[in-house]
Amino acid sequence: MSALTALMEDSASVTVVLVFATLLFLVLLFKPSSKGNKYKFPPGPRPWPIIGNINILNVQQPHDTMCKLSEQYGDVFTFHMGTRKYVVITGYEAVKQALITQAEEFGERGITPAIHLFVKSKGLVFGVGESWKTMRRFTLTTLRDFGMGRSTIEDRIVEETQRLLDVFQQHQGKPFDPTVNINSAVSNIICHLVFGHRFEYDDPVFLQLQRRVNEVIQLIASPELLVYNLFPKLGAMLADVNKIKENLEKNRSYFGSVCHQHKAELNNNDLRSFLDSFLARQKEEESRNTNTYFDEENMVVTIANLFAAGTETTSTTLRWGLLFMMKYPHIQEKVHAEIERVIGKDRPPRYEDRKSMPYTDAVVHEIQRFGNVLPSNLLHQTKEDTTFRGYHLPKGTPVIPLLTSVLFDKTQWETPYEFNPGHFLDAEGRFVKKDAFLPFSAGRRACVGETLAKMELFLFFTALLQRFRFHPPQGIRSEDLGLSSLPGLTNLPRPYELCAAVC
Structure with a gap:
């Protein structure tokens, strides 16, 4: 007992x-x-052990979760991704303060385990420190030298729009999916700047490059990538992680071969592209400085960044634009009327026409706002210990400046959840700029190609509306067209078909 x-x-x-x-x-x-x-740190939802707040995250549309949480916790709150604290900044005033007023403190790129695995802090988009500063300065200067934002590249865009119009017209008014052709047309503009040449729309190599970029953009926001960022040791077991690596490596392998070809043919007295200029600078740097940032990896990753960014966001915006024109035919008719009055049918649109076309300009801006192509922005982090709105954040804190919360801010837009070109027009119908229009982000990490994208969007959109009237396939009413998006890093419209009737 x-x-x-x-x-x-x-x-x-x-x-x-x-x-x-x-x-x-x-x-x-x-x-x-x-x-x-x-x-x-600011307040936020109480985290669970190990997983943090992942249990309440809408993985397919994370920006929706963040916007809803801002209603409860305010413009600045903490969200736990696993055991790591992320600071989410929402609304125009708060995002402006972080990205513009305190640009230096919030200007570093946030690097997740997945991003480190894929790019290792090289290139433009996910580069950090002095390497990124050097690549950004060089890229901006060089692209401007080759015509970005100037009449020389405008001529190229006008030529490419005519090719795109001819391809659309070949469908003879029958339904077709415009995705691949729009991607190809837009991509050819950045390809001309970067490589000095364009591709044919049916070039299999060109189509594969685009396909891999599109697949990466969708997979990088998948649940498996979220799991990888929480538990990097699981990487080899996750199919999406391996597929992204495979796609990126194949594209970089192609870009690397192009670099070697240009290097073999380089003539310092006849630099014809961004790549030629990079190679010339690389040769110059190596002759006097072995610790150069103009190395092989930075060259390939920067070119891959330019190809992807210079294709994806602009082409996605144009696809949203054509969908909106079918959805709202009364707006499409007003655009047609202004094009007829200002340009007519006998000459292609020019960027200078924008000043005389306030309604079309407003529609293009509203497409960017309502299309909301980069809703969650790219991740930032604090460069140093930072005080922000009464909170004290340590160096290296991941920060999400939520662009969707700016583009749909109720204090900045009269009808934020409606497609309304009037957001950019005054009472007399004149175009007005809006400070809260930040589709390209802002501050030190604002899009390098913003001026090019603005020119492309106006010229492609106006040329398409000058030649065609767009309507849904037979049996589908305009009011029945859906505007839901696919999950991904960017806000992609779901695949659709349209009919392009010659005006």
């Missing part, structure tokens, strides 16, 4: 110890560290 009693007492003791250890673990888990006491 005494042995049984002793055993029961020992079991009870073990249970007490286990309960105490569990409670101690939970206390330590949720207790701020001594380092954390130095900082003050």
Whole structure:
């Protein structure tokens, strides 16, 4: 009996110890560290152990979750991705303060385990530190030298629009999916700047490059990538991670071969593209400085960044634009009327026409606002210990400046959830700029190709509306067209078909 009693007492003791250890673990888990006491994070939903707030995240549309949480916690709040604290900034005033007023503190790129795996902080989009600064300065200067934002590249865009119009016209008013042709036309503009040549729309290499970019953009926002960022050691087991790596490596392999070809043919007295200029600068740097940022990896990743960014966002915006024109035919008719009045049918649109076409200009801007192509923005992080709106954030804090919350800010837009070109027009019908129009983000990390994208959007859109009237296939009413999007890094319209009737 005494042995049984002793055993029961020992079991009870073990249970007490286990309960105490569990409670101690939970206390330590949720207790701020001594380092954390130095900082003050904004409020946010209470995290679960290990997973943080992932249990309440809409993985396919994370910006929706963030917007809803801002209604409860305010313009600035903390969201836990696993055990890591992310600071989410919402609304025009707060995002402006972070990206413009405090541009230096919030100007570093946030690097997740997945991004580090794929690009290792090289190139333009996900580059960091002095390497990124050097690549950005060089890219801006060089692209401008080759005509970005000037009449020389405008001529190229006008030529490409005519080719796109001819391809659309070949469908003879029958239904077709415009995605591949629009991607190809837009991509050819950045290809001309970067490589010095364009591709034919049916070029299999060109089509494969685009397909891989599109697949990466969709997969990079998949649940598997979220799991990888929480548990990087699972990488080899996750199919989406491996597929992204495969696509990126294949595209970079192609770009690397193009670089070697240009290097073999380089003539410093006849630089014809961004790539030629990079190679010339690389040769110059290597002759006097072995610690150059103009290395092979930066060259290939930067070119891959330009190809992807210079294709995806603009072509996606144009696809939204044609969908909106079918959805809202009364707006399409007003655009047609203004084009007829200002340009007519005998000459192609020019960028200068924009000043005389306030309604069309407003429609193009509203397509960008309502299309909301980069809803969550790209991840930022604090460059140093930073005070923001009464909170003190440590260096390296991941920050999400939520662009969708700016483009749909109720304090900035009269009817934020309606497609309304009037957002950019005054009472007399004149075009007005809006400070909260930030589809290209803002501050140090604003899109390098913003001036090029603005020119492309106006010229492609206006040329398409000059030649065609767009309507849904037979049996589908305009009012029945859906505007839901596919999950991905960018806000992609779901595949659709249209009919292009010659005006």
